[in-house]
Amino acid sequence: MIVANYLTAAALFCFGLYTVLTRRNLIKMVMGLSLIESSSYLLLISMAYRRGSTPPVLLNPPHGQTVTGLAKGNVADPVLQNFCLTAIVIGVAVTAVFLSVAVRVSQHYRSLDSDRMREMKG
Amino acid sequence: MLAPLAARLSKHLAFVSCIATTGGGLAILVILAPTVFSGRELTHFLGHWAPFSGQELGDTFGADPFGLAFALAVAAIGLLLLIFSLSSLLDLGRRELGAYACLSQLLIAALIGSGLTADLVNLFVWFEVAALASYGLTGFFLERPLALEAAFKILVLTNLASFAVFIGAAIIYSDHGALNFGQIEQALHGHTRDADLVALGILLAGFATKAGVIPFHGWLADAHTAAPGPVSALFSGLMVNLGVVAIVRLSLQIFDSHTADPVLGLLTVLGAISAVVGAVLALAQDDLKRVLAYDTISQMGVLLVGFATHEAAGISGATYHLLNHAIFKSLLFLCAGAIVHATGLDKLSEMGGLARRMPLIAAGFVVGAASIAGVPPLNGYVSLGLIHETLFSHDRAAYVAIVVAQIVTVAALARATYLAFFRRRTQRLPDLTPLHPGMITALVGLGAGCVGFGIFPYEVLRHIVEPAAGGLLASNAYAAGVLSAGAHLPIPAVNYAYFSARDFLTALGTLAAGLALAAWYVRVPEPRPITWLRALHTGSVNDYASYLTAGGIVTVAVLVIR
Numbered sequence: 001m002i003v004a005n006y007l008t009a010a011a012l013f014c015f016g017l018y019t020v021l022t023r024r025n026l027i028k029m030v031m032g033l034s035l036i037e038s039s040s041y042l043l044l045i046s047m048a049y050r051r052g053s054t055p056p057v058l059l060n061p062p063h064g065q066t067v068t069g070l071a072k073g074n075v076a077d078p079v080l081q082n083f084c085l086t087a088i089v090i091g092v093a094v095t096a097v098f099l100s101v102a103v104r105v106s107q108h109y110r111s112l113d114s115d116r117m118r119e120m121k122g
Numbered sequence: 123m124l125a126p127l128a129a130r131l132s133k134h135l136a137f138v139s140c141i142a143t144t145g146g147g148l149a150i151l152v153i154l155a156p157t158v159f160s161g162r163e164l165t166h167f168l169g170h171w172a173p174f175s176g177q178e179l180g181d182t183f184g185a186d187p188f189g190l191a192f193a194l195a196v197a198a199i200g201l202l203l204l205i206f207s208l209s210s211l212l213d214l215g216r217r218e219l220g221a222y223a224c225l226s227q228l229l230i231a232a233l234i235g236s237g238l239t240a241d242l243v244n245l246f247v248w249f250e251v252a253a254l255a256s257y258g259l260t261g262f263f264l265e266r267p268l269a270l271e272a273a274f275k276i277l278v279l280t281n282l283a284s285f286a287v288f289i290g291a292a293i294i295y296s297d298h299g300a301l302n303f304g305q306i307e308q309a310l311h312g313h314t315r316d317a318d319l320v321a322l323g324i325l326l327a328g329f330a331t332k333a334g335v336i337p338f339h340g341w342l343a344d345a346h347t348a349a350p351g352p353v354s355a356l357f358s359g360l361m362v363n364l365g366v367v368a369i370v371r372l373s374l375q376i377f378d379s380h381t382a383d384p385v386l387g388l389l390t391v392l393g394a395i396s397a398v399v400g401a402v403l404a405l406a407q408d409d410l411k412r413v414l415a416y417d418t419i420s421q422m423g424v425l426l427v428g429f430a431t432h433e434a435a436g437i438s439g440a441t442y443h444l445l446n447h448a449i450f451k452s453l454l455f456l457c458a459g460a461i462v463h464a465t466g467l468d469k470l471s472e473m474g475g476l477a478r479r480m481p482l483i484a485a486g487f488v489v490g491a492a493s494i495a496g497v498p499p500l501n502g503y504v505s506l507g508l509i510h511e512t513l514f515s516h517d518r519a520a521y522v523a524i525v526v527a528q529i530v531t532v533a534a535l536a537r538a539t540y541l542a543f544f545r546r547r548t549q550r551l552p553d554l555t556p557l558h559p560g561m562i563t564a565l566v567g568l569g570a571g572c573v574g575f576g577i578f579p580y581e582v583l584r585h586i587v588e589p590a591a592g593g594l595l596a597s598n599a600y601a602a603g604v605l606s607a608g609a610h611l612p613i614p615a616v617n618y619a620y621f622s623a624r625d626f627l628t629a630l631g632t633l634a635a636g637l638a639l640a641a642w643y644v645r646v647p648e649p650r651p652i653t654w655l656r657a658l659h660t661g662s663v664n665d666y667a668s669y670l671t672a673g674g675i676v677t678v679a680v681l682v683i684r
Binding site: 017020021022023024026029033036037040043044047048077079080083086087090093094097098101102104105108109114115117118119120121122 | 179243247250253254257258261264267268270271272273274277278281282284285288289291292295296301343344347348406407656657659660661662663664667668671
């Protein structure tokens with residue numbers, strides 16, 4: 001059921017956002033952002049889904065089907081899957097930056113509590 | 123990109139290669155400029171994947187006058203900022219210099235790309251490139267605890283924003299199968315559904331975070347405080363404009379006529395709140411860079427209000443102000459950075475009497491502040507005059523808000539200028555580090571920009587700003603252009619009288635009122651409402667993320683309910 005996918009994506013997003021808004025531990029915030037990220041992957045893949053569709057691959061068509069038949073037929077949306085790949089790549093890079101900052105924070109403050117880092121305010 | 127490698131050979135080689143590539147980019151844009159500003163939109167399909175029966179699959183780049191004006195400003199000011207920062211960083215090690223040059227060039231490239239792209243996902247990619255570069259630059263001096271703190275805040279908030287942009291783009295694509303701006307615009311004609319409005323709300327929230335519009339602004343002041351001066355100039359003068367440019371494209375060129383009213387109303391309200399609250403917060407700061415950062419928030423609000431008028435004169439004024447803001451805010455941040463470089467002071471309460479010791483920096487700062495204040499021969503006078511004039515006949519409530527914001531802005535900058543440069547100083551200053559020639563070049567160049575844009579208003583209007591406004595208003599022509607091999611955009615004629623009595627009196631009035639407010643403010647203890655406002659900025663990244671989320675929900679709700 002594709003609706004279940006959407007509901008799961010929404011639930012993941014809400015968990016992630018709740019974590020970012022309420023947890024003070026930096027690592028937990030990064031985990032929350034990762035949850036939001038994974039919810040977006042699930043959402044995109046589900047949006048690309050068509051009932052009974054074939055993968056958007058035109059090379060080596062399965063037995064009894066031709067390339068033009070595949071291209072004109074029912075294909076899952078390759079653009080959204082492509083988005084998803086892009087997002088995964090960017091997500092990895094951003095998480096790496098995040099964690100490197102978290103490591104420096106823990107070295108400097110000897111703590112991962114974001115409430116300790118509130119020197120700039122007002 | 124090769125700067126870190128070049129820096130391994132020699133610091134000067136890295137410097138030269140960096141300046142040469144940015145200068146080369148600027149030269150290419152300048153060569154394009156006469157064609158584009160004569161009202162011709164240039165389109166390039168990446169990999170020559172031209173549209174097929176109105177459907178475009180590949181990335182599209184479309185140079186319309188508005189985008190090109192932004193790209194030119196980024197390239198020219200970015201070049202000056204690179205000259206400034208690299209010459210002041212020559213004392214640092216090779217690795218630092220190379221990394222810094224690489225990150226700033228990445229940011230400049232991303233901003234130019236975002237100005238010229240005509241594809242929603244490509245815009246997201248440029249957004250993300252700019253975001254990654256900005257994380258690196260904010261946390262560049264990672265040994266400073268402030269930089270760590272600011273880097274974490276900008277990471278969390280910008281990351282949420284980039285999800286918003288991403289999801290918004292995906293919803294629009296799955297609804298219409300279109301990513302090319304022109305194709306989306308044509309698909310939306312008469313078929314705007316609630317899902318599109320949700321997507322628009324999410325996209326606006328994401329880009330408003332980049333633009334630092336209240337309530338999405340939590341990262342901005344902190345990132346500016348912690349970063350070195352030229353980086354703040356890069357962020358404030360150039361990077362925040364990415365958000366504004368994207369918002370303007372979305373609300374004027376893509377979601378045009380049929381949904382315009384609620385979107386423009388929303389932008390006016392957000393802009394007016396940002397303008398006033400940002401200015402008030404700027405008045406209350408003790409850190410010089412925070413004064414300027416909150417003023418950026420205020421100026422972004424003014425820009426949004428100007429663009430949301432949807433009138434040729436208002437949009438011209440806002441475009442003009444966008445360019446002006448890039449020039450004078452970079453100048454002010456470079457001055458602030460030069461003060462830190464020379465004296466090591468960053469608090470207004472510790473400064474004072476700097477005018478005698480640093481006359482060039484004092485002159486630069488005064489020119490920048492006077493430009494924002496709209497003192498007649500300088501550039502702010504023209505753009506603010508156009509915005510005020512349009513609002514006066516168009517939307518009185520917004521007019522009042524913008525004039526109040528202007529008065530408080532004048533007061534905030536006058537207070538900062540007085541406290542830093544002209545107050546009598548009691549203790550001796552520490553020994554000053556002299557300025558490098560590169561730093562002086564950049565300061566003089568930006569100061570000349572402030573004066574030049576102020577004394578040749580008709581040339582700037584006719585050759586840059588009016589074509590830009592025309593492209594923004596003619597959304598159909600723009601859409602057709604990015605779906606074919608370019609188009610002719612109409613150029614509206616904007617009536618502007620330099621010596622109109624009302625402009626002149628408004629400028630004088632806001633100046634006098636602002637100076638009076640500043641004179642009063644430096645004598646009294648902090649008023650209670652300002653203390654409350656500042657207490658809302660708790661410094662906790664969780665709170666800032668909550669403001670952002672709440673702002674996003676309200677934005678979507680307003681658009682869907684109408």
